[in-house]
Amino acid sequence: MTTTTTTTTPGTTPADGSPVLEASGVTMRFGGLTAVQNVDLTVGSGEILGLIGPNGAGKTTFFNCLTGLYVPTEGTVSYKGKVLPHRSHLVTQAGIARTFQNIRLFANMTVLENVLVGRHTRTREGLWSALLRGPGFKKAERESEERAMELLEFTGLTAKREHLARNLPYGEQRKLEIARALASEPGLLLLDEPTAGMTASETSATRDLVLAVREQGTAVLVIEHDMRFIFNLCDRVAVLVQGQKLVEGSPEQVQNDDRVVAAYLGTPFEGAPGAEEAAEVQAAEQAATAAPGGSDTATGRGRNDSEEGGKD
Numbered sequence: 001m002t003t004t005t006t007t008t009t010p011g012t013t014p015a016d017g018s019p020v021l022e023a024s025g026v027t028m029r030f031g032g033l034t035a036v037q038n039v040d041l042t043v044g045s046g047e048i049l050g051l052i053g054p055n056g057a058g059k060t061t062f063f064n065c066l067t068g069l070y071v072p073t074e075g076t077v078s079y080k081g082k083v084l085p086h087r088s089h090l091v092t093q094a095g096i097a098r099t100f101q102n103i104r105l106f107a108n109m110t111v112l113e114n115v116l117v118g119r120h121t122r123t124r125e126g127l128w129s130a131l132l133r134g135p136g137f138k139k140a141e142r143e144s145e146e147r148a149m150e151l152l153e154f155t156g157l158t159a160k161r162e163h164l165a166r167n168l169p170y171g172e173q174r175k176l177e178i179a180r181a182l183a184s185e186p187g188l189l190l191l192d193e194p195t196a197g198m199t200a201s202e203t204s205a206t207r208d209l210v211l212a213v214r215e216q217g218t219a220v221l222v223i224e225h226d227m228r229f230i231f232n233l234c235d236r237v238a239v240l241v242q243g244q245k246l247v248e249g250s251p252e253q254v255q256n257d258d259r260v261v262a263a264y265l266g267t268p269f270e271g272a273p274g275a276e277e278a279a280e281v282q283a284a285e286q287a288a289t290a291a292p293g294g295s296d297t298a299t300g301r302g303r304n305d306s307e308e309g310g311k312d
């Protein structure tokens with residue numbers, strides 16, 4: 001593993017377990033579709049929380065509500081006790097950084113430049129100072145570069161500092177995304193599928209990197225489909241199914257919960273989101289089958305089939 005530790009701290013939160021992020025009653029509707037429904041979620045300082053769920057469960061939509069990309073239809077999101085505005089740059093400024101499901105680097109900029117871009121929310125120098133390149137600007141520029149170099153060392157990318165981002169191997173591009181997110185000095189890092197498409201050794205290096213990020217004082221909320229990665233990394237895991245939080249607990253509790261297994265296999269279970277509607281449909285189908293001339297759902301034949309059969 002290439003991760004090395006530095007003397008500086010990305011986050012400023014003491015790891016005392018106090019809430020860093022508090023999402024309360026978050027709901028997101030797109031027209032008639034409720035993608036996220038009444039979700040409460042808390043991430044404590046020093047914590048790594050996993051967010052899992054089948055495809056289309058609402059995980060990324062929920063992330064977008066947390067980071068100000070979407071304005072939730074209902075609910076609030078607070079960071080360290082303050083309700084966040086619905087503007088992504090203000091959310092970053094407040095202390096939440098994220099990576100995306102699809103890598104979003106500046107492909108034609110160098111590795112170092114990409115990290116420097118991530119520093120802009122922490123640089124106070126204004127436009128005139130930058131244009132005139134006054135002493136304040138030069139000092140800020142020097143500090144930013146020092147910090148960026150520390151982050152490259154932290155993520156094992158120092159030797160690649162002058163390489164163009166697009167020329168990095170896939171695993172290193174993912175690392176660079178994390179370095180860039182850390183450049184804004186977040187207290188909470190949101191990772192959306194950080195190991196998607198990675199080899200086993202890249203996944204293992206990512207796990208070490210996330211643990212090192214936590215070690216340095218930044219809490220982490222991570223979406224991932226790789227269950228082994230999630231259960232080996234996280235302190236707690238929350239499961240979203242059809243936009244609702246189904247279960248939350250330790251990796252052991254979640255792994256042993258029959259409802260989670262059923263949700264992944266698509267098996268309906270008592271109390272599952274949508275289970276009531278599914279049960280109503282099933283009852284109606286059974287009633288129709290039992291009625292004289294009713295449809296035969298087992299064979300997939302409906303009323304029209306039997307009527308046609310009657311004509312023969």
Ligand SMILES: Nc1ncnc2c1ncn2[C@@H]1O[C@H](COP(=O)(O)OP(=O)(O)OP(=O)(O)O)[C@@H](O)[C@H]1O
Binds near residue numbers: 030053056057062
């Ligand atoms: N901008 C949008 N407009 C309309 N519907 C959307 C929008 N974004 C997401 N959805 C819908 O919301 C639901 C949840 O999608 P979302 O991408 O959040 O799920 P997910 O759990 O992240 O899925 P995956 O694991 O496949 O990435 C899906 O039915 C999706 O089609």
